[in-house]
Amino acid sequence: MTRHLLRDDDVSQSEQSEILDLALELKRDRFALTPLAGPQTVAVIFDKSSTRTRVSFAVGIADLGGVPLIISTANSQLGGKETAADTARVLERQVAAIAWRTYAQSGLEEMAAGTMVPVINALSDDFHPCQLLADLLTIREHRGRLAGLTATFLGDGASNMAQSYLLAGATAGMHVRIASPREFEPAAAVVHDARERAHVTGGSATLFADPAEAVAGADVVITDTWVSMGREAEKAERLTRLSPYQVNASLLALAKPDALFLHCLPADRGFEVTAEVLDGPQSVIWDEAENRLHAQKALLTWLLRQA
Ligand code: CP
Ligand code: NVA
Secondary structure (H helix, E strand, C coil): CCCCECCHHHCCHHHHHHHHHHHHHHHHCCCCCCCCCCCCEEEEEECCCCCHHHHHHHHHHHHCCCEEEEEEHHHCCCCCCCCHHHHHHHHCCCCCEEEEECCCHHHHHHHHHCCCCCEEECCCCCCCHHHHHHHHHHHHHHHCCCCCCEEEEECCCCCHHHHHHHHHHHHCCCEEEEECCHHHCCCHHHHHHHHHHHHHHCCEEEEECCHHHHHCCCCEEEECCCCCCCCHHHHHHHHHHHHHHCECHHHHCCCCCCCEEEECCCCCECCCECHHHHCCCCECHHHHHHHHHHHHHHHHHHHHHHC
16 A cells, blocks of 8 residues: 655654664665666655755655656646646656645645555645654764653744654654643644654653743754744744743753754744854754755655555
């Protein structure tokens, strides 16, 4: 049966670990695997802006021996003109896989339900699973393991990044803490699913209102923009409500002395994180950005092997 990655818990703990192992193998020997030799084409569709996702998919697909077909919704029949299901049926006759950056998670589900080729969530309003594979790879490289580590995400707890940390972190057996104001808490269903997964892996998922309490003793500290794509109209309110959750040197000092700092980027310097932290010795953001390439190549390779 065709496998997809629409949300982080679409893979089990052992499958996630297999993908990360493959990513490390591809990082050591970039052109070792060519599952897209032919060359086969992978469609990468964007309803929202992107730098890292666009570049890492384009480069990664070429590294794997394939051809990237980058589609902007504005120049296609998607976006109200044709359904995701119909688009999927057209694409599957010609491409090996589809990656899609979009708004509603339901669009991805519709696309996946309508096609025989793997569909990858390249970011939705709810989840960013490709980024989490890169983040987990980065943490594993720097710490040698994932299970048992404590990762604290601060800021917009209802964002795609926070919700993906809950699901992917719980899958990896990590203790995930989300610190946010009550009205920015993750969806109750996502917290529930993360706790179910954590029950199996030995991890945990905990919500905090107090940033200092959430960061205390953490191995990894993460934040993301306070104004995700699609939320621009709420910018003023968000900057006010989320400002107590800024990751600055004094907050980071409450974590373990060697705690890692991660940010998926792009960063709004001086808002969710200070430049001092972003550019400081604990920050691994550039490794994290590079690891998008290796993680997505591994994911594509793994998904194509399951088909
Ligand atoms: N982190 C991330 O997905 O970046 P882009 O929006 O630039 O793709
Ligand atoms: N949460 C951010 C991530 C950008 C990569 C957004 O959705 O805009």
